[in-house]
Amino acid sequence: MSAFELDSPAGDIGLPAGHEARVRKEAIAWYAQLCSGEATPADHEAWRRWHRAHAEHRRAWEKLEAMQATLQRVPGHIAASTLRAAGAARTDRRRLLRGVALVASGGALGYLSWQVADGGGSWPALLADxxxxxxxxxxxxxxxxxxxxxxxxxxxxxxxxxxxxxxxxxxxxxxxxxxxxxxxxxxxxxxxxxxxxxxxxxxxxxxxxxxxxxxxxxxxxxxxxxxxxxxxxxxxxxxxxxxxxxxxxxxxxxxxxxADAASAAWAQGSLVVNDWTLQEVVAELARYRRGRLACDPAVANLKVSGAFPIHDTDRALSVIARSFPVRVASLTRYWVSLVPA
Structure with a gap:
């Protein structure tokens, strides 16, 4: 039981982060077991007891089921290889469990890598409400x-x-x-x-x-x-x-x-800075941009003040390049650096 659960005057806050990770793993294991074709009536009853035991168990199971719809958007070569592996493994329970777990957990070599590269966030984020x-x-x-x-x-x-x-x-x-x-x-x-x-x-x-x-x-x-x-x-x-x-x-x-008076300017679509280093500005803009956005150490300590659009980071970089002795160097759209002009 967490310290919050023991001491909070505002009531139970639920399972702590470590327990949440354990519950997610349990949900994945149950999903794999029930999909294996070898689940017994006793297995189904044990799953029902686990499901009823805690609201967080039910939430994890609902999110796992919801991911079936999400998986329809997985690139074909990832989904197909995983499903082929699962289909071929019907006589090999361990291989099947690996195949199902890969789909259910996001698969570091497949689905999760695709989601993260596509800006989808971490594994816990993929299961968020x-x-x-x-x-x-x-x-x-x-x-x-x-x-x-x-x-x-x-x-x-x-x-x-x-x-x-x-x-x-x-x-x-x-x-x-x-x-x-x-x-x-x-x-x-x-x-x-x-x-x-x-x-x-x-x-x-x-x-x-x-x-x-x-x-x-x-x-x-x-x-x-x-x-x-x-x-x-x-x-x-x-x-x-x-x-x-x-x-x-x-x-x-x-x-x-x-507090920085402009700390919530992002809610209006702007990054407003006063006497930040260029490195700090670039790091903040990088949060809104896919790929790599970096700053050459030779210009990293330039002091910057101004307002920059966070929904159009190309325009923000263009404004910086016009205002300071730097230029935008692009290998690709997803590999960009600010370097000395």
């Missing part, structure tokens, strides 16, 4: 009247029940606006929570962003306030006010800082 690919954004209206805006390459699960309103950010970035903030006077006694691998954020009638990247969660409050707790110290809460931001990492919640 909502997700975006590289360069995409998505607006989501939640059942309670709250809203989410997902930034590029982001993935979330949404779990609303009688005791909580939980948004689990698997990866990427979101902007959340609670129903209370959108519709003053509305009331919902259930806490509105955003959870990442690093911690948990309790909304206090607010608008805020959460970004999870490289083992760090950054929380920025745009209006009102939130309460922040680290996963490894859930008993300690930090109240973060509008105009503040804080990072949560493996060492807990950091020291609050003044």
């Amino acid at each position: 909502y997700r975006t690919g590289t360069g995409e954004q998505r607006s989501i209206d939640l059942a309670d009247g709250s809203s989410l805006l997902l930034n590029t390459r982001s993935a979330v699960d949404v779990v609303f029940d009688g005791t909580r309103r939980l948004v689990r950010l698997r990866e990427g970035e979101l902007l959340a606006e609670t129903a209370r903030h959108r519709m003053p006077g509305s009331h919902d006694a259930r806490p509105f929570l955003v959870e990442t691998a690093q911690g948990r954020i309790l909304a206090l009638g607010t608008r805020f962003t959460v970004r999870s990247e490289g083992g760090i969660t950054r929380v920025t409050v745009l209006d009102d306030a939130v309460e922040v707790r680290a996963a490894n110290a859930p008993e300690r809460a930090l109240r973060l006010q509008a105009g503040q931001q804080v990072d949560i990492g493996s060492d807990g919640v950091g020291v609050p800082q003044a």
Whole structure:
């Protein structure tokens, strides 16, 4: 049981990240077993007990079933080779299980590699309730009247029940606006929570962003306030006010800082920077662009200020090249560098 489950005054937040990975593997194993043609009535009964045991088991199974529709979009040479292997293995249970598991789990050598290369995100992201690919954004209206805006390459699960309103950010970035903030006077006694691998954020009638990247969660409050707790110290809460931001990492919640006034400009389609290095600008633009976007070390420390369109990174690079002593060097559309002019 997680520390959140033991100590959270806002209620159970569900299985911790490590348990979620285990549940996904169990779901895949059950899927392979039931598709093997060798499942016994006892196997089916055991699966039903597993399925009923926890809501997360049912969610994992539903997502696995939903991937059958997704697999219809897999490039033919990947799908066909996997299905041929499975078909030929009907008399070899172990080969069949490998074939089914390859399809069900995303297959590092097949389906998952194709999805990741195509901007589809990591394996956990592929099973998320909502997700975006590289360069995409998505607006989501939640059942309670709250809203989410997902930034590029982001993935979330949404779990609303009688005791909580939980948004689990698997990866990427979101902007959340609670129903209370959108519709003053509305009331919902259930806490509105955003959870990442690093911690948990309790909304206090607010608008805020959460970004999870490289083992760090950054929380920025745009209006009102939130309460922040680290996963490894859930008993300690930090109240973060509008105009503040804080990072949560493996060492807990950091020291609050003044937020960048343009930190949520991505919601309006812009990257707004003030005295950033060119390397930092390029790294941020790369989040919205498929392929490789790099910066030559010779120009990496140039200082940049300005606003750049994130939905047209070619135009953003062109603006930089006109404004600074750099040029855009392209091997292909997907292999681009900024180098000295």
